[in-house]
Amino acid sequence: MMNEAPLAVILAENWNYLVVITLMMSGLFIVISRFNLVKKLVGLSIFQTSVFLFYISVGKVAGGTAPIITGDPDTLYSNPLPHVLILTAIVVGVATTALGLALVLRIHAAFGSIEEDEVLAMKAEDGLPRVRRILEQQGDRLGDRQEQAGVEGEAEK
Amino acid sequence: MSIYAIFNNLPALLVVVPLLLSPIAALIPIGRLAWVVALVGSGVSVIVAILLCSVTASGIRITYFMGNWPPPWGIEFVVDSATSLTVMVMTTLAFLATLFAGRALSAEIAAKDVGKAYSAWLLACGGLYGLVMTADAFNLFVFLEISALASVILIALGAGRDRRALIAAYNYLVIGAVGATFYVIGVGFIYAVTGSLNMADLADRIPEVEAGSIVFIGFGFMVAGMLVKAAVFPVHIWLPAAYSYAPSAVSTLLAAIATKAAIYVLARIVFTIFGGVPEVTALALEWVVVPLSIAGIFGGTIMAIYERDLKKMLAFSSIAQIGYITLGIGIATGAGIAAGFIHIGNHALIKGGLFMAVGGIFLATGSRVSVMSMTGIGRKMPLTATAFLICGLSLIGLPLTAGFISKLYLVRALLDNDNLVIVGLVLASSALSVMYLWKIVEVMWVRPAPVDALEINERPALYIPLWIIAIANIWLGLDASWLVGAAEAAAASLLGAGG
Numbered sequence: 163m164m165n166e167a168p169l170a171v172i173l174a175e176n177w178n179y180l181v182v183i184t185l186m187m188s189g190l191f192i193v194i195s196r197f198n199l200v201k202k203l204v205g206l207s208i209f210q211t212s213v214f215l216f217y218i219s220v221g222k223v224a225g226g227t228a229p230i231i232t233g234d235p236d237t238l239y240s241n242p243l244p245h246v247l248i249l250t251a252i253v254v255g256v257a258t259t260a261l262g263l264a265l266v267l268r269i270h271a272a273f274g275s276i277e278e279d280e281v282l283a284m285k286a287e288d289g290l291p292r293v294r295r296i297l298e299q300q301g302d303r304l305g306d307r308q309e310q311a312g313v314e315g316e317a318e319k
Numbered sequence: 320m321s322i323y324a325i326f327n328n329l330p331a332l333l334v335v336v337p338l339l340l341s342p343i344a345a346l347i348p349i350g351r352l353a354w355v356v357a358l359v360g361s362g363v364s365v366i367v368a369i370l371l372c373s374v375t376a377s378g379i380r381i382t383y384f385m386g387n388w389p390p391p392w393g394i395e396f397v398v399d400s401a402t403s404l405t406v407m408v409m410t411t412l413a414f415l416a417t418l419f420a421g422r423a424l425s426a427e428i429a430a431k432d433v434g435k436a437y438s439a440w441l442l443a444c445g446g447l448y449g450l451v452m453t454a455d456a457f458n459l460f461v462f463l464e465i466s467a468l469a470s471v472i473l474i475a476l477g478a479g480r481d482r483r484a485l486i487a488a489y490n491y492l493v494i495g496a497v498g499a500t501f502y503v504i505g506v507g508f509i510y511a512v513t514g515s516l517n518m519a520d521l522a523d524r525i526p527e528v529e530a531g532s533i534v535f536i537g538f539g540f541m542v543a544g545m546l547v548k549a550a551v552f553p554v555h556i557w558l559p560a561a562y563s564y565a566p567s568a569v570s571t572l573l574a575a576i577a578t579k580a581a582i583y584v585l586a587r588i589v590f591t592i593f594g595g596v597p598e599v600t601a602l603a604l605e606w607v608v609v610p611l612s613i614a615g616i617f618g619g620t621i622m623a624i625y626e627r628d629l630k631k632m633l634a635f636s637s638i639a640q641i642g643y644i645t646l647g648i649g650i651a652t653g654a655g656i657a658a659g660f661i662h663i664g665n666h667a668l669i670k671g672g673l674f675m676a677v678g679g680i681f682l683a684t685g686s687r688v689s690v691m692s693m694t695g696i697g698r699k700m701p702l703t704a705t706a707f708l709i710c711g712l713s714l715i716g717l718p719l720t721a722g723f724i725s726k727l728y729l730v731r732a733l734l735d736n737d738n739l740v741i742v743g744l745v746l747a748s749s750a751l752s753v754m755y756l757w758k759i760v761e762v763m764w765v766r767p768a769p770v771d772a773l774e775i776n777e778r779p780a781l782y783i784p785l786w787i788i789a790i791a792n793i794w795l796g797l798d799a800s801w802l803v804g805a806a807e808a809a810a811a812s813l814l815g816a817g818g
Contacts, residue, residue, distance in 0.1 A: 186504075193497060199489060206496055213503055220511045244510070247457050251503060254464045258496050261468055265475060265489045272482040281486055 178219045185212035197278040203262045210255045217244040330383040330396040337445030350433030357437040361414040368410040375403040391517040397454040401809035405583045408664045412575035415784045420568035422780040427566040443469035447580045454518045467495045474565040487560035494557040498547030505540030526595035549581035552615025563630035567678025575671035590813040608649035615642030616748045623755045629688040654732035656810035662725040672710035672788035679703045679781040695768025706789040711756045713792040721795035
């Protein structure tokens with residue numbers, strides 16, 4: 163049957179899987195390509211959501227109704243198990259996102275930035291970048307601050 | 320309730336006890352008491368694991384139906400010889416790490432967080448034990464995420480000492496979540512063509528599936544996800560930072576047991592779930608797992624040679640050691656899998672011991688331990704440094720240490736397969752690992768301590784668990800019959816289950 167129908171028809175009939183693939187790839191791409199830590203989490207959520215849609219699509223039986231007993235023995239039901247599994251996966255996804263956002267908050271408090279490249283460039287005890295920038299503009303007091311950082315900054319050596 | 324009821328529920332207890340104690344630990348405001356709770360939890364786990372081992376040693380395969388729902392509908396826990404060996408290694412090391420944490424963890428994190436830290440600690444342990452025992456492909460994902468989220472919290476606790484722990488935790492969270500999601504995608508594909516999630520049931524149904532390409536895709540996603548979780552080169556990126564910025568006790572726990580559980584699951588996927596379709600798994604093992612293992616052995620060792628920070632060096636060396644384990648499993652012969660399981664046990668001991676020793680030195684000197692800051696430590700902290708040396712020699716694989724047994728069986732398994740090139744590579748990598756360890760030994764023992772160095776008192780709470788591990792390393796080097804026997808039984812049960 164697969165070989166008989168033209169590709170476009172197959173794709174159109176399975177458009178839900180096209181949505182899944184699009185979401186999956188864009189989510190994964192965001193996770194990999196963005197430096198902004200919040201955007202990364204957004205990408206991760208999109209990626210996980212695509213999997214939820216995938217499971218729910220798999221569980222749908224053509225012509226089937228919601229799996230609530232109707233009393234009629236001829237009723238065709240959709241498969242409820244993938245839906246239940248995804249309920250669990252949604253909870254896991256929420257927990258992951260919440261923990262990730264909490265970490266981003268802490269990262270922002272500790273580094274003053276949520277851009278991964280900026281944060282990774284910083285050493286263990288560098289001053290907050292925003293504070294440093296302001297101090298550099300003022301041109302004074304920076305020396306004091308660096309001295310302080312030098313005393314505390316054993317960690318990197 | 321009779322005593323037999325407890326015996327019948329052993330597999331469930333191993334997960335339930337840590338998970339139930341976890342919220343109790345979180346509610347205890349006194350760090351010391353929370354530690355006692357964690358110690359009780361991990362102690363009970365060890366006892367349960369010993370009982371499980373004694374049952375499976377006689378060849379019995381323990382099955383446990385959660386809520387008495389029979390498979391394939393309900394969630395099933397299966398404990399065979401492979402499971403009980405892995406659980407035994409994990410619980411023992413987790414217990415020793417908890418013993419070590421008593422002083423180490425409270426010294427490194429804020430007093431108000433200690434109770435919550437032990438809560439996450441127990442959650443991570445319970446999740447990892449469940450991960451190993453469950454026979455339900457989706458339930459496995461849930462345990463995977465329980466342990467991953469708890470580990471992320473534990474790693475982030477290192478932020479009190481070094482704020483980069485936050486980044487390490489974040490990256491572990493994101494990369495781990497992507498890995499786990501890959502696994503779920505794979506399960507989705509397999510469920511779509513088989514309609515089952517129970518591993519034994521899947522093993523029966525997969526060979527009958529007509530759509531071979533879907534099975535292959537599902538297998539690929541599941542294995543890829545687990546490779547990320549096991550930190551197999553080149554998807555190890557999260558591991559070095561996570562291990563090196565986490566508090567010492569957490570590094571010890573995670574290095575000893577976290578990746579081991581993922582490797583065990585990898586073996587389960589390959590040999591149990593897809594055991595009936597060797598043409599699918601052989602391709603992946605031969606062209607993906609074995610080459611990546613060898614790349615990891617060399618990549619990890621070379622990165623360790625150039626690394627100056629001691630915890631990071633050990634983390635890179637972990638990547639190389641994980642390579643040895645997956646190499647053994649990748650050759651997919653009975654001897655190879657046995658070698659992999661022997662090294663699961665030995666590497667847990669070795670790396671647990673090394674991270675403990677570095678943790679002890681870190682707590683005594685108060686600064687991040689780099690190779691240079693170890694100068695003269697051999698004379699200042701003789702007990703800790705000697706134990707470090709023993710574990711280090713074991714890591715290289717010197718005779719009379721546990722590491723030698725691992726290498727011996729791995730090389731023997733490779734020779735059985737006529738993989739002479741790989742044998743040469745394994746031996747060459749062992750020689751390379753001498754380079755980074757000698758560097759440490761030299762500064763520790765050969766160079767004199769700086770004149771202005773402080774007097775250091777070694778604390779029994781820190782070196783007693785360390786020495787238990789060091790002695791175990793020597794003992795297993797002298798008499799490895801128990802471990803080798805258990806690993807061979809594990810390999811036989813893994814290969815037998817899939818037919």
